[in-house]
Amino acid sequence: xxxLVVEDNQDLLKSILRFLQKEGYxxxxxxxxxxxxxxxxxxxxxxxxxxxxxxxxxxxxxxxSLRENQIDTPVLMLTALDAVDDKIKGLASGxxxxxxxxxDFRELLARIKSLIRRSNLTKGEEVVFKDxxxxxxxxxxxxxxxxxxxxxxxxxxxxxxxxNPEITFSRDEIVEKVWENEKEIxxxxxxxxxxxxxxxxxxxxxxxYIETVPGxxxxxxRG
Amino acid sequence: xxxxxxxxxxxERYYLSIFILSMCAMxxxxxxxxxxxxxxxxDQELLAFANDLKHFLENPTGELVAVFGxxxxxFEVIENGKTYASFNISEQIPSDHQGFGTINYKRVYSTxxxxxxxxxxxDIRDHFVIMTILAVVLxxxxxxxxxxxxxxxxxxxxxxxxPIEQIGKQMDDISKGIIRQIQIEPTSQxxxxxxNQINDALKRLHDTMEELREFASSLSHQLRNxxxxxxxxxxxxxxxxxxxxxxxxxxxxxKNIDTMVQITSGxxxxxxxxxxxxxxxxxxxxxxxxxxxxxxxxxxxxxxxxILDVPAQIKARCVSGLLSHAFINLIENACKYSQIDKPVKVxxxxxxxxxxxxxxxxxxxxxxxEISKIFERFYRAKNAxxxxxxxxxxxxxxIADLHHAKIEYSYNGTNCFSxxxxx
Numbered sequence: 001x002x003x004l005v006v007e008d009n010q011d012l013l014k015s016i017l018r019f020l021q022k023e024g025y026x027x028x029x030x031x032x033x034x035x036x037x038x039x040x041x042x043x044x045x046x047x048x049x050x051x052x053x054x055x056x057x058x059x060x061x062x063x064x065s066l067r068e069n070q071i072d073t074p075v076l077m078l079t080a081l082d083a084v085d086d087k088i089k090g091l092a093s094g095x096x097x098x099x100x101x102x103x104d105f106r107e108l109l110a111r112i113k114s115l116i117r118r119s120n121l122t123k124g125e126e127v128v129f130k131d132x133x134x135x136x137x138x139x140x141x142x143x144x145x146x147x148x149x150x151x152x153x154x155x156x157x158x159x160x161x162x163x164n165p166e167i168t169f170s171r172d173e174i175v176e177k178v179w180e181n182e183k184e185i186x187x188x189x190x191x192x193x194x195x196x197x198x199x200x201x202x203x204x205x206x207x208x209y210i211e212t213v214p215g216x217x218x219x220x221x222r223g
Numbered sequence: 224x225x226x227x228x229x230x231x232x233x234x235e236r237y238y239l240s241i242f243i244l245s246m247c248a249m250x251x252x253x254x255x256x257x258x259x260x261x262x263x264x265x266d267q268e269l270l271a272f273a274n275d276l277k278h279f280l281e282n283p284t285g286e287l288v289a290v291f292g293x294x295x296x297x298f299e300v301i302e303n304g305k306t307y308a309s310f311n312i313s314e315q316i317p318s319d320h321q322g323f324g325t326i327n328y329k330r331v332y333s334t335x336x337x338x339x340x341x342x343x344x345x346d347i348r349d350h351f352v353i354m355t356i357l358a359v360v361l362x363x364x365x366x367x368x369x370x371x372x373x374x375x376x377x378x379x380x381x382x383x384x385x386p387i388e389q390i391g392k393q394m395d396d397i398s399k400g401i402i403r404q405i406q407i408e409p410t411s412q413x414x415x416x417x418x419n420q421i422n423d424a425l426k427r428l429h430d431t432m433e434e435l436r437e438f439a440s441s442l443s444h445q446l447r448n449x450x451x452x453x454x455x456x457x458x459x460x461x462x463x464x465x466x467x468x469x470x471x472x473x474x475x476x477x478k479n480i481d482t483m484v485q486i487t488s489g490x491x492x493x494x495x496x497x498x499x500x501x502x503x504x505x506x507x508x509x510x511x512x513x514x515x516x517x518x519x520x521x522x523x524x525x526x527x528x529x530i531l532d533v534p535a536q537i538k539a540r541c542v543s544g545l546l547s548h549a550f551i552n553l554i555e556n557a558c559k560y561s562q563i564d565k566p567v568k569v570x571x572x573x574x575x576x577x578x579x580x581x582x583x584x585x586x587x588x589x590x591x592x593e594i595s596k597i598f599e600r601f602y603r604a605k606n607a608x609x610x611x612x613x614x615x616x617x618x619x620x621x622i623a624d625l626h627h628a629k630i631e632y633s634y635n636g637t638n639c640f641s642x643x644x645x646x
Contacts, residue, residue: 009448015455022462080447102451102484105458151511184525185518192514192531199535 001116002043003027006036006062007051007078016049019105033057037065040073046116049108050095051078059095067094072137074115078103114180127162129222132206134162143204153178154197161210161220170217194218231384235376242372243365250361257357261350262330266323269332272296273343277336297329301340316342386414390421402429440494443487450487454480482612489614492548493600496621504540509578509644512543513571516550524558532570539578539646541626546644549622550580552615553640557584559608560638568637578646583639594632 003025007013013029020027028043030036033054040048048066052059063075077098096119097111118136127134131144139155141148150158156178160169169177171187178193179185198207211221276298297311304318314326320333320342328348334341389407397403404422409415457477464470513533521529557567565585572579587606589597596602598620601613619642623630629643 009452011452012448012455015452015459018459019455019462022459080444101447102454102480105455151508151515153511153515179518182518182522184521184523186521186529188529188531189514189518189521192533196510196514196535 001025001046003047003049003112004030004036004039004043004045005049006030006033006054006059007049008032008054009051016108019108023109033059033062037062040066040071041069045073046119047112048073048075049078049112050075051101053080063094072119074119076108076111076115110180117180127159129162129165129209130206131204132162134159143201143206146204148200148204150197150200153193154200157193157197161218165220165222168213168216168219174217190218230387231380234380234383235373238376239369239373243369246365246368250358250365254354254358254361258354261354265330265345265347265350266332269323269330269343269345272298272345273332273334273341276300276341276343277334280336280339280341295346297344297346299342301342302338307339312344314344316344382410386410386417390417394421397425402432436494436497439490443490443494446483446487447491450480450484454484485612486614489612489618492545492618493614493621496545496618496625499542499545499625503542505543506538507541507543507546508536509539509541509546509580510535510537510571512541512547513550513569513580516547516554517569519551520554520558523555526563527558527561528566530566530568532568532572534571537571537573537578539644541644545622545625549619549642552619553580553582553642556615557582557586557638557640559611560584560586560606562586573646576646578644579641580644581639581641583637586638588634588638589632598630 001024003020005013005016005020005027007016007029008031010031013031017027017029028039028045030039033056036048036050036054037057050059050062054062057065059077063077066073066075074096075094077095078101079098080101096115099108099111125136127136133142134155135141136159139152141150141155141158157174160174160177171190174190175182175185175187178190194210194212198210201207201210209220209222211219213219280300294311297309297313299309299312299316300307301318314329316326316331316333320331322333324331324333325347326344328346328351330345330347332343386407386409390405393405393407397405402425404425405418407414407418409418454477457473457480461470461473461477464473510533514531517529517531517533521527554567554569561567561584567582567584570581572581589604593604597604598616599613600617602617603611603613607613620630623642627645631641631643633639633641
């Protein structure tokens, strides 16, 4: 596993690199955006950890430039807390997740793992079910070419169902698969999200495919 | 506070009393003048009548005195204490009476003509009646005028006092909300000056607060990078060391750093909420924001059970990045102060143009006198947990204010905080 960390605070950069190396990752560091871009173009990384506030090329421009050059390495953005819009801008420019500074290394590690796992799992694959198309890379769901706006969790839940049709998942299994590292999610959250998802699919008549299996959980039934 | 006299009433009482006094003085002067003039007229008539009589007595061959048509008049001629002639006399006139006088509604004039004593009288009952009517009319006029003046004056004083009342009202709003300039309709130079003076003071206050806020915000911001580095370095050291003693020390340092991070987060969020522009508001799915907030709190409170009543796709215009912090803080508080083994309930609903977020727990009710204070920065309630900083609810308040949302606290067996967000 090869990671790239772009961070202009030298002390922080050093600590992150040391920590990641301890965890068994092969991590490179860059002190500004230009250096980071050069490295990202040169080598193939599994994940890029990127500070938003960088001298020279900033985080947003960095991601845009990556995506323009067809490099779809997952990017985890490090943002300042008070810059609420940064998050939205970061995700819009093509970043995959964000983390506010200062953060726990435990959290950083969990996010990196989840990003890598997901990018391996869904490498641009598209799932098609009748008129419904789910794109794992662009995180878009279309029904009859009409975009269905889903939140991150709703998307992940739908993706789980579509990729594993006819399999009954218990609520705990869904928590494990969709929330991955957030172990403490109570199963009633699953019920609420299933409700949300059904609600969004209802106008197209697709809500009936998500079935409640009494006493067990939920399944996606193609019938 | 002791009840103060109303300025408006004082002014009103003042000019009304001056008005009544001067009106009464004028009326009395008028009545006296009229009385004097009519008396003078009557006296001249009496004198003329007496002269006619005198002339007749001195020249008995002359023309007769015309008493016909003068039913108001009466006379008596006395010679050596005996009545020589009289007409229409009913009163007893004292024998020593001389000159003009008034007896029993009659004007009397006594004079001497040779050996005779001559007394003439005129009935002035009518005159008294007229004067009384005049007095009553005048008094009535004063009462009516006073009433009119009172009505008219009320408007005048309230117009004069209006700037002061406007200033008071606007200052009231300012002390409840944000500092802004006051704007009144000045009715006088003094009011205009007062407005300018107050605005100058408000501007200074606003600038000072702004500076302070910016200072806190930039200080927090500047602190975060070194804090992030220090935290990262400690985490690496924690991983690398084998000594339990050092680990304990490092963990305690990390905890302190986390506290500092929390303080800077709180202050930054408050500053952010106070400076957020309206154009960053977007139509958002509040249901999703609530659920994501709940998820975050669940991580931190693995023991707490949650009851969720969050229907899908309730939407409102908001800044989702900030609103989620308000939700998280409220839910976190509910967990912190909940009885063990009792669930925390989070609900979202839509009613009368409001999106209502509520979180309730089974805990100790908040004392009445503390409710208004718990939203202040760094205020620690009596039963506050030792690990709190007193910033959580201040952040909630700042974010609620940004969204023009109302926060309500109620206790009905359970503690319930509700946020009313205009949809």
